[in-house]
Amino acid sequence: MSQASIMQNRVLLLNGSTWEPLSVITVPRAINLLLAGKAIIVEKTGQFLHTVRDKFPVPSVIALRTYINVPRRRAHWSRKGVLVRDQYTCIYCGAKPGSLQKGKVLGKSDFSIDHIIPRSKGGRDTWTNTACACSSCNHRKGNRLYHEVGMKLLWEPKIPRTSYLVIAVGTGLEAWKRYIEY
Numbered sequence: 001m002s003q004a005s006i007m008q009n010r011v012l013l014l015n016g017s018t019w020e021p022l023s024v025i026t027v028p029r030a031i032n033l034l035l036a037g038k039a040i041i042v043e044k045t046g047q048f049l050h051t052v053r054d055k056f057p058v059p060s061v062i063a064l065r066t067y068i069n070v071p072r073r074r075a076h077w078s079r080k081g082v083l084v085r086d087q088y089t090c091i092y093c094g095a096k097p098g099s100l101q102k103g104k105v106l107g108k109s110d111f112s113i114d115h116i117i118p119r120s121k122g123g124r125d126t127w128t129n130t131a132c133a134c135s136s137c138n139h140r141k142g143n144r145l146y147h148e149v150g151m152k153l154l155w156e157p158k159i160p161r162t163s164y165l166v167i168a169v170g171t172g173l174e175a176w177k178r179y180i181e182y
């Protein structure tokens, strides 16, 4: 891997002591934190960045040395974030990728977000008003309210913890998984 492409890798930054995910940062920023003594390497990629005199192991996960008090940011709503939060499981029938429906094995592309209160009735793009639904349920519900068509919510959609943000970015590396709660 070239030095230039290594610089474009992403690094998961954890908080000090709790090791809660804080954000996803660039390799140069991670190396600055390490060189400034503000962070430690938690996981290495096995790659190295070479300078004239030195070589630095390229991290995939680093942690701050001290805990910083960050107010819990509200996770930014996104379609992808809703699908990840719901693990691509239909809120109405429980179908998920791999489920068999009408003789067809479902894939991730068979799922999209549903507005529980339809947008045409004033429903908004919020975490609590959106959930993952299979195309069959989405179609059946249409622009109506779920109870009008005899459907039920299998769970109550919730505002996710910020760590979903990191996954929703879609760049999660294998090495990050154990630091991120699903």
Ligand SMILES: [Zn+2]
Pocket: 090, 091, 092, 093, 094, 095, 133, 134, 135, 136, 137, 138
């Ligand atoms: Zn469904």
